Amino acid sequence: NGRYDGSSSFPQNKQWAFFPSVSAGYRFSEEAYFKSLKSWWSNGKIRASYGHIGNENVGANQFISTMSPVTSYWLNGSGLPLTMFGAPTLVSDNLTWERVVTTDVGVDLGFFNNSLTFGFDWYQRETQDMLARGQELPSVLGTSAPLTNSGTLRTRGWELSIGWNHSFGDAQVYA
Numbered sequence: 549n550g551r552y553d554g555s556s557s558f559p560q561n562k563q564w565a566f567f568p569s570v571s572a573g574y575r576f577s578e579e580a581y582f583k584s585l586k587s588w589w590s591n592g593k594i595r596a597s598y599g600h601i602g603n604e605n606v607g608a609n610q611f612i613s614t615m616s617p618v619t620s621y622w623l624n625g626s627g628l629p630l631t632m633f634g635a636p637t638l639v640s641d642n643l644t645w646e647r648v649v650t651t652d653v654g655v656d657l658g659f660f661n662n663s664l665t666f667g668f669d670w671y672q673r674e675t676q677d678m679l680a681r682g683q684e685l686p687s688v689l690g691t692s693a694p695l696t697n698s699g700t701l702r703t704r705g706w707e708l709s710i711g712w713n714h715s716f717g718d719a720q721v722y723a
Contacts, residue, residue, distance in 0.1 A: 550568045551568075551601075552566050553565060553645075557607070558604070558606075558644055559643060562643060565602050565645045567601050567647070569598065569599025569601075570597070570598055571596065571599075572595065572596055573596075575593045576593070577590065577591050577593070577658075588659060589657075592658075593656045593657075594654070595653070596652065596653045597650070598649075598650070598651050599649070599650055602645040602648070603645065606643075606646065610639070610695055611641075613637050613638070613639050614637050617633055618634045634691065637691055637694070638685075638692075640694045640695060642697065643679075643695065644677060646676070646697070648673065649676060650671065650673045650674075651671065651672045652669055652671040652672075653669070654668060654669035655667070662713075663713055663714055664710075664711070666709070666710055667708070668707070668708050670705075671706070673704075674700065674701070675699075675700065675701040677697035677698075677699075677700075678700060679697060680698050681693045681694075681696075711723070
């Protein structure tokens with residue numbers, strides 16, 4: 549699978565990005581060598597996936613330098629505060645998509661006509677190029693460091709599921 553996404557949240561030369569993904573599974577319980585086990589082991593599958601998605605939700609116009617009004621303690625000739633603006637914000641000229649990369653490997657097993665099921669997944673999700681403040685700058689500059697695509701966040705984990713279902717006449721029980 550491949551996506552080519554565009555967003556006006558980025559400078560014109562960084563608005564478009566390609567995000568690929570792939571997945572595969574193998575039901576080994578459907579193979580000829582498995583037939584002798586089918587009386588009690590009804591399902592077996594291994595699977596894996598790997599993919600990228602893009603995050604454009606980084607805030608509007610983060611790549612445009614702006615000037616904001618600041619509170620003035622100076623008064624003009626009429627006794628009203630002067631209209632003043634702070635220093636322009638610094639911006640990165642390389643601002644681009646945050647990229648979320650996900651990897652998952654799993655197995656699904658079913659026993660006794662799928663009355664008893666097990667599932668296991670190991671996954672990792674890594675957000676790359678997250679917006680973060682750049683290197684700290686001297687306060688005499690009058691503005692803060694620009695946002696850059698310099699952050700990374702990784703989440704790893706595993707998930708185990710066990711299921712049971714059975715019929716007692718017209719009653720179905722699931723756990």
